[in-house]
Amino acid sequence: LTRDLILSFESSCDETSVAVIENGDTILSNIVATQIKSHQRFGGVVPEVASRHHIEQITGCIKDALKQAKVSYDDLTAVAVTYGPGLVGALLIGVTAAKAVAWAHHLPLIPVNHLAGHIYAAHLVEPIEFPAMALVVSGGHTELVYMPEENKFEIIGETRDDAAGEAYDKIGRVLGINYPAGKPVDEMAHRGHNTFDFPRAMDTDDNFDFSFSGLKSAFINTVHHADQIHEELNKADLAASFQQAVVDVLSDKTVRALHEYPVKQLILAGGVAANRGLRDRLTADMEQFPNTKLELVPLSLCGDNAAMIGAAGEMLYQHGVRADATLNADPGLEF
Ligand code: KG4
Ligand code: ZN
Numbered sequence: 001l002t003r004d005l006i007l008s009f010e011s012s013c014d015e016t017s018v019a020v021i022e023n024g025d026t027i028l029s030n031i032v033a034t035q036i037k038s039h040q041r042f043g044g045v046v047p048e049v050a051s052r053h054h055i056e057q058i059t060g061c062i063k064d065a066l067k068q069a070k071v072s073y074d075d076l077t078a079v080a081v082t083y084g085p086g087l088v089g090a091l092l093i094g095v096t097a098a099k100a101v102a103w104a105h106h107l108p109l110i111p112v113n114h115l116a117g118h119i120y121a122a123h124l125v126e127p128i129e130f131p132a133m134a135l136v137v138s139g140g141h142t143e144l145v146y147m148p149e150e151n152k153f154e155i156i157g158e159t160r161d162d163a164a165g166e167a168y169d170k171i172g173r174v175l176g177i178n179y180p181a182g183k184p185v186d187e188m189a190h191r192g193h194n195t196f197d198f199p200r201a202m203d204t205d206d207n208f209d210f211s212f213s214g215l216k217s218a219f220i221n222t223v224h225h226a227d228q229i230h231e232e233l234n235k236a237d238l239a240a241s242f243q244q245a246v247v248d249v250l251s252d253k254t255v256r257a258l259h260e261y262p263v264k265q266l267i268l269a270g271g272v273a274a275n276r277g278l279r280d281r282l283t284a285d286m287e288q289f290p291n292t293k294l295e296l297v298p299l300s301l302c303g304d305n306a307a308m309i310g311a312a313g314e315m316l317y318q319h320g321v322r323a324d325a326t327l328n329a330d331p332g333l334e335f
Contacts, residue, residue: 004077006317007065007101008310011054011094012086012114013139014045018061019306020069024314025124028069030307033057040178044169051089058097065306073105080110080313082117083323084333085140091329099325110313111323113333114304115141116153118269120312121301129264129293135254137278138270139165139180142250144208144257145335151319153335156257157208164246165272167212171219171242175235186275189243192236196222198245200252208257215245243277251281258289267295274302 003022010017019030035053039045066072081098084091102109119134134145142159162170165182172181175188198218201211219242226233258266266289268282279296286294301308 004314004317005069005071005075006110006310006313007062007076007079008112008306008313009058009079009081009094009098010114010117010304010306010309011058011090012082012084013090013304014039014050014053015304016054016057016061016093017304017306018058018065019310020065020071021307021310021314024311024318025127027124027307028071029065030305031061031064031068032305033061036180043173044179045087047087047089050087051093054090054093058093062097062101073101076105076107078108078110078313078317080112080309080316081327082114082309083111083327084114084330086114086329086331088329088331091331095327095329099327103325108317109323109327110316110321111327112309112312112316113153113335114309115143115145115335116312117308118297119145119147119267120315121269121297121305121308122267122295123311123315124301124307125298126295128267128295131261131263132265132267133254133257133261133263134267134269135250135273135282136270137164137250137268137272139163139169141270142210142212144254146257146261146263151315155335156261157210157253159210159212160202161211161213162216164210164212164250165270167216167246168272170216174220174223175239180271182272182275185239186243186277188236188239189277190240192234192238192240194241194244195234195237196241198241200245200249203249203252208253210249210253212246215242243275247275247277247281250278251285254282255285255288258292263292265293265295267297269297269302271303273297274299
């Protein structure tokens with residue numbers, strides 16, 4: 001029995017991460033160096049700052065990942081790396097490091113789409129069963145992805161403006177919460193009540209697309225208007241009402257998609273998949289689909305990490321996907 005060992009890289013945004021994955025489903029190590037503190041004083045990710053951090057962190061992450069996994073370069077089967085979508089300068093650090101390792105050690109290089117990575121975080125818990133559907137919700141993406149079979153990804157719906165996580169981060173700022181605001185707003189929401197009637201854009205439209213910029217504006221206008229007339233609004237109720245609106249549209253559209261595309265598995269992935277309200281709601285909604293298994297990516301693997309890239313990398317490796325030394329970062333990469 002051979003064992004595949006993949007060294008994987010993730011540097012698309014503000015986490016530098018390197019992992020070693022065995023046979024596509026076992027995490028031997030998953031080193032994540034976060035830069036959140038450096039970006040917080042700017043209220044969001046500054047691309048130039050991100051690139052500089054990645055270049056400082058990446059060699060240490062490689063060393064730690066190999067050490068923790070108790071493997072050497074000679075044991076590796078292949079190198080996998082996120083090459084898009086994401087911040088070009090950030091992606092380039094991971095791509096360049098992965099290319100250097102692959103070249104120096106004569107290893108195959110596997111290019112991985114960041115969103116496929118988020119979805120394959122589920123594979124680290126249990127093998128993905130096809131056909132499958134994934135709701136990928138993060139700071140940069142809100143997409144419903146239909147997978148008729150392995151290595152086939154069809155985007156059937158996506159946001160027309162802001163991503164769900166982006167909306168959380170922006171309304172969080174108005175509530176005085178530092179970037180990234182998703183988790184604190186989620187916690188705040190659980191202490192409040194749904195008392196503000198915020199819009200649920202496109203909720204009843206006959207498609208699988210999303211829109212969150214109207215909700216974001218409605219939220220900000222409500223808070224600013226209250227400020228002007230010196231009215232004190234309950235922040236927990238604001239957060240709860242916002243979260244209810246987000247969760248309503250995400251779950252309604254997902255349910256609509258599952259009626260049209262019956263699948264064996266629904267995967268909830270991406271940074272916003274850590275949201276308690278969304279996890280609870282989808283769990284309840286899935287009772288009407290007894291033949292579809294719900295796979296909630298574990299909290300530790302929702303945010304950006306290289307383990308998920310290694311899991312997707314192994315699948316692509318099996319499908320013969322390879323890159324050569326000309327591999328470039330592709331910030332707008334689509335499936
Ligand atoms: O996947 P991720 O780590 O990075 C991107 O690829 O974007 O997602 C980060 C996003 C941020 O916008 C953050 O506010 C959001 O995920 N997030 C949450 C929660 N935890 C993180 N949003 C809502 N509820 C949460 N519990
Ligand atoms: Zn991500």
